Amino acid sequence: MWIGLLWIVGCYGISIAVLHILFGTRKERSRNPARVLVITKNNENQIEWYLRSLFFFSRFKGRELQTTILDEGSSDDTIKIIERLSHTHSIELGSDLAYRSVDDYLGQHEKDSVIVVNLSNQTDLAEIPFVT
Numbered sequence: 287m288w289i290g291l292l293w294i295v296g297c298y299g300i301s302i303a304v305l306h307i308l309f310g311t312r313k314e315r316s317r318n319p320a321r322v323l324v325i326t327k328n329n330e331n332q333i334e335w336y337l338r339s340l341f342f343f344s345r346f347k348g349r350e351l352q353t354t355i356l357d358e359g360s361s362d363d364t365i366k367i368i369e370r371l372s373h374t375h376s377i378e379l380g381s382d383l384a385y386r387s388v389d390d391y392l393g394q395h396e397k398d399s400v401i402v403v404n405l406s407n408q409t410d411l412a413e414i415p416f417v418t
Contacts, residue, residue: 318398319349319350320349320350320351320352320399320401321352321353321354321395321398321399321400322340322351322352322353322400322401322403323354323388323391323392323401323402323403324336324337324353324354324355324405325356325358325388325402325403325404325405325406326355326356326357326358326364326368326405326406327357327359327360327364327405328360328361328362328364328406329360329405329406330360330362330363330364330367332405333364333367333405334367334371336403336405337353337368337375337377338371341353341375351376352376352378353375353376353377353378354377354379354380354391355377355378355380356387356388356391357379357380365379388402
């Protein structure tokens with residue numbers, strides 16, 4: 287009976303050690319944050335849902351996320367929603383930075399992998415990336 291109990295405890299110990307080893311290597315790979323560039327124009331109905339979903343799935347997958355929003359002249363409350371969300375999430379507004387266009391942003395982040403999402407484009411909405 288004791289041998290069976292030790293066998294079970296040993297198996298649990300080995301599985302815990304294997305998980306720690308795998309988690310440690312996974313953590314090393316995800317040191318670089320994922321970069322997401324979101325392009326908006328009058329998207330007050332989608333922006334909050336999209337950003338909250340994006341940050342939820344990034345936390346769920348354990349991946350740090352750097353999000354930049356480029357607004358193309360919204361006349362609705364899109365900017366106000368983004369500013370409110372930026373208090374609780376790491377969101378940069380492109381107009382506050384040196385990024386005036388998508389090409390400026392991609393030019394300054396050539397070495398990084400950037401996910402570009404245009405919320406005004408229905409095909410981009412159908413293929414919403416949730417932090418690969």
